[in-house]
Amino acid sequence: MTPNGSAKPFRSGYVGLVGAPNVGKSTLLNQLLQEKISITAPKPQTTRNRIMGILTTEDFQVIFVDTPGIHRARDQFNKILVDTALSTLSEVDVIYFLVEAPDADREINSFILENLARVNTPVFLVINKIDLLPNKQALLPLMARFQSLHAFQAFIPISALTGDGVQTLLDETIGLLPEGPRYYPEDYLTDQPERFLVAELIREKVFHLLREEIPYAVAVVVDTFTEVPERNRIDIEATIHVEKDSQKAILIGKKGQMLKEIGKQARTDIEALLGSHVFLGLFVRVQKNWRKDMRMLSEFGYRSEG
Numbered sequence: 001m002t003p004n005g006s007a008k009p010f011r012s013g014y015v016g017l018v019g020a021p022n023v024g025k026s027t028l029l030n031q032l033l034q035e036k037i038s039i040t041a042p043k044p045q046t047t048r049n050r051i052m053g054i055l056t057t058e059d060f061q062v063i064f065v066d067t068p069g070i071h072r073a074r075d076q077f078n079k080i081l082v083d084t085a086l087s088t089l090s091e092v093d094v095i096y097f098l099v100e101a102p103d104a105d106r107e108i109n110s111f112i113l114e115n116l117a118r119v120n121t122p123v124f125l126v127i128n129k130i131d132l133l134p135n136k137q138a139l140l141p142l143m144a145r146f147q148s149l150h151a152f153q154a155f156i157p158i159s160a161l162t163g164d165g166v167q168t169l170l171d172e173t174i175g176l177l178p179e180g181p182r183y184y185p186e187d188y189l190t191d192q193p194e195r196f197l198v199a200e201l202i203r204e205k206v207f208h209l210l211r212e213e214i215p216y217a218v219a220v221v222v223d224t225f226t227e228v229p230e231r232n233r234i235d236i237e238a239t240i241h242v243e244k245d246s247q248k249a250i251l252i253g254k255k256g257q258m259l260k261e262i263g264k265q266a267r268t269d270i271e272a273l274l275g276s277h278v279f280l281g282l283f284v285r286v287q288k289n290w291r292k293d294m295r296m297l298s299e300f301g302y303r304s305e306g
């Protein structure tokens, strides 16, 4: 018997979301799931881990895998991010290669295409951010160019932000999934533990509120997570690690204003995620050059999965 109890075969499989930084991979994951699983920001290299979002219905289960943006990595830390994304390609049933409609011809795309050519997996060219196109006619030459570069399964224009085209993308995807089991219980949304999601929401606020190098120098770790059922509250303490004293000063801000704002915005999102009141205590710590320290990288949850 299939998990849906009918003669119709249950389909399941993995879909990898890859592309250059900032093209909207995480926004698309959240749109597909109608939940905020993966953090987003108008800056490159927001996502640092492989993040699964699980969509289950009576007839199928799709496990979408969000990945860090693929770019020319110049240091060890960024190489780990790119490896995490590239290793996903060989482990999924379907690939979404995302480009942004207003700026599709990014130099890095040729490198991504080289890697797509190595796997025998159907690839959708997902042309995102079509809400920014004043004239949809611009899609035609874009598709013609990409058509000559890879044997894509299909071209699907979407707006991950508004949801336009996303149902079509999903429908086309299900048709390609193999018959298979339900890998995760039906109420599972992600494989990530709550602590990770909480740390990510704090990191997202740093991306939104601070400029230049600060978001890149930040790693967030949840130190304690304590449920206080009699008060219907969860007490969370988290540390924001930075690389230099000067960054710590900026993160805390004048009279602690910046840290307070990060905490306020993060708490709103964390309460929505956990469905509970939250007490959030934030600490800032200098961990000199953590991005160059393999031990710290691994402690903060960044490791090459390649």
Ligand SMILES: Nc1nc2c(ncn2[C@@H]2O[C@H](COP(=O)(O)OP(=O)(O)OP(=O)(O)O)[C@@H](O)[C@H]2O)c(=O)[nH]1
Pocket: 020, 021, 022, 023, 024, 025, 026, 027, 028, 039, 040, 041, 042, 043, 044, 045, 046, 047, 048, 067, 068, 069, 070, 128, 129, 130, 131, 132, 158, 159, 160, 161, 162
């Ligand atoms: N106008 C518009 N903006 C979008 C759309 N999709 C994503 N964005 C915006 O583009 C920016 C980057 O989105 P992300 O989802 O963080 O991009 P990403 O590809 O996950 O980026 P990295 O994790 O850094 O690789 C954010 O400011 C999003 O709000 C879209 O369809 N239309």
Ligand SMILES: [Mg+2]
Pocket: 025, 026, 027, 038, 039, 040, 046, 047, 066, 067, 068, 069
């Ligand atoms: Mg992302």
